[in-house]
Every structure is written in C-alpha cells, then in structure tokens.
Amino acid sequence: MTEPDVRDVLNGRRAQAARNDGAILAAARTVFVAEPDAPIGAVARAAGVGISALYRRYPSKEALLATLCLDGLRQFVAIGQAAREVADPWEGFVEFLRGIVDADVHSLTVYLAGRFTPTPEHRDLAMQAAALTDGILHRAQQAGAVRDDIESTDLPMIYEQLAAIRLGNAAQIRELRRRYLDLHLAGLRSAASSYGSLTGSAPTQAELGARWNRST
Template identity: 35%
Template sequence: MGSGSEQNRRPLRVDAERNRRRIIAAARELFADRGLDVSLDDVAEHAGVGVGTVYRRFANRDELIAGVLVEHLHEVVDHARAARDNPDPWSGVVEMVDGVVGSMAADRGLRAVITRSDHEQPEIAALKTDLGEQAWAVFDRAVAAGVLRPDLAASDMFAIVAMLTAVAEVTESAVPGTWRRYRELLLDSIRTEPVRSELTVAALTEDQMNIAHRDTLEAVRRAFSTKD
C-alpha cells in the first residue's frame, strides 16, 4: 500500500486532468462560436472551473490556443494510427482521410487555432512529425498493394485532404457531411482500377449554397475582427 501522501496526490492528478479536458473543450466551443478573441475568464466560466485553475494550466491565451492544437493533433494522430493498422490498404486510406477531414469539419474554430499557433513549439512539431509518418505509412502501403495509382505522390494526398477540408469549412454549416460527397469523387480518381462509387451525399441545393456562402463570409469577418 502506498503512503498517505501518495494516496492524496493521486486524486489531484485525476482532477487536474479532468479540469484540463474541461478547459480545452470549453475553449474549442468558444473559439468556434466567437473566434479567438475570448478571455481566459470567459473560458473558465464556460468550463465551470475557477479562473485560477485555468491560469495554473495556461499562462495566457496563446498557451491555451496551443493547447487546443495539441489536443487536436493527438486526436488526428490516433486516427492515422488506426488507419495504418487497418488490415485493408484501401480502407486505411479512406479511414485516414475521414479522420483528418472529419475532425476539422467537427470543429469550426480549428482553422484559426492552426493559423495562430506556433508550429515550432516542440510538442506541436513532434506531433506533426508523428502524423506525417503515420500518414505516409498508410499511403506507401496502399501504393505497394496496387490500390493507388503508381504515379501518385505523397504530396497529392496532402492536397486532397486540404481540398476536402476547405469544402467542409464552406459547407458544414449548411449541410453537415457534404464534404464526404467530394471525398468519394476525389478518391475514385486516385484508385488504380477505374471505380465509380455511389455518391451517398446529395449535392447542395441553391438555397443551401446561399447559406454556406453567408456563413463563410461571417466566419471570415469574425476571423478578421479578432484582436490580439
């Protein structure tokens, strides 16, 4: 049995981790709704914790923004590892793309977080390196298995993910999941054998396009109005 002091510290570590997760979750929600121009006091109130609890973990807003990016990168790396371990090479490619793009689509504040963060920060840089290694392993295995075009470069996959992420940012508020329609179209084009997948998501209507356009303009205005 451990000492009394060890037993007393253990619940504190659990509480600290629970509070960290609550703070990060609150920050992600506020960044998505209001942009990055929120105070740590706002985050504390939204998370239901004391202001001092937030400041003990994050000295300022930039540290909190970096913390949100670190959390996101951990999630995406986990998606990429699962895709790498998928026994079917093609399914692994689809799983990797869905994991990366889906996580961006689900969090409207991530674009601003990614832009604002210092990507040379050691933990962020290490996670990005890990993500790249996992993603390239998925890609290389699919090429070796003959399910991807042999003239495809790893950088092409980066461009495809970037395009789908852009589609998600524009359309997610109008019809969530619309980006999957374009994932089906794009991934068909990089397979070795000609394939025409059934499009499982309908194209946007004119009214939905107008909603997407309106919300995109509003998001741009909000981003430019964010104060340092």
C-alpha cells in the same frame, strides 16, 4: 469521526483537476473555433470553472491554444497509426481519411494557425503525421487503389474543405462531412483518373507549414 486518508484527498484533487482540464480544453476548442479572437475568460465561462483555475493550468491564451493543437496532432498520429495496421490498403486509406474528418482536427488548422508559436513537440508530431500520411497514401497507390497523381499534401486541403461544413447540429455536421468525403473518395480512386489529370500542382509541405508561423 475518521480523518480522510491523505492519499484519498490527493487522488480526489487530481481527479478534479483532470476533470477541470478536460472541461477547459473542450470549452476552448468550441469557443476558439467559433471565434478565434474570443478572450480567455469566455473559455472559463463555457467550462464552468473560475478564471483563476484556468490560469493555474494555462498561464496565457497562447499556452491554451498550443495545448489544443498538440492534442489535435496526437489524435492525428493515433488515427494514422491505427489505419496503417489495416490489412487492405484501400480500406486503411478510407479509415484514415474518415478518422481524420470525424475527429475534425483540421478545424484547428483553419482557425488557429499562426496564433501561437509552435514548439519542438509540435514540429515532431507534425513530422510523424506527415510520415504516416505518406505511408498510408503510397501503400494504397502501390496497390492500384488510389490514383497516382495525388500527393500527400493534397489531403489536408480535402480535410479543410470538409471542416468548413458547419450546417445544423453536431450530428448533421458529421453526416454531411461523411457524405462529401464519400464524393472525394470516389474521385481519389484510381479509376477516376480515366476522366483526366488533375489541374495544377499540390501545395508543398513548406507552404502548408508556413501557415503555422506566428502572425505579426
């Protein structure tokens, strides 16, 4: 019987490790968004992997949470980069908001902020995300498509309101979030400002960022 090629064995192990990692991250997102205080063992059970396999990849719950939020920031940046390339400023703005809401990256903010210490990579990606948001919003405002009294820091509040919708199965949640995003979009159009100015002030970047300070 022919001995397996060492490279084939190594490639098989890498593929299995990648599958395990994907399963762990998907399970961690589901478990911790539903119950942020859940133990890390609940993630291993949900992922169908042994606890030792999980700990080899993520030595602590904090490390797992940090990776989840890095992935969320990378998604946000990728969505923003794609929306920035859309020729029509309003359509690019709509694609951006719909992409962020569909990806549900702000559930991570709602449930996991303050539960781990952000790294320089988190901060760098957050700065990229903020710059993309500013650019997409300001381009739509300059084109006269979005009302002038909207600040880029208003948008995370919209995402988080929609992330709170958790009624029914995944398909229904997605549909409801899109339904209520359509209502938000109608209010964001420049024509909506004829009904009056917005109440109060938008949150500052410092206020938004402070939520990620590690809770004591």
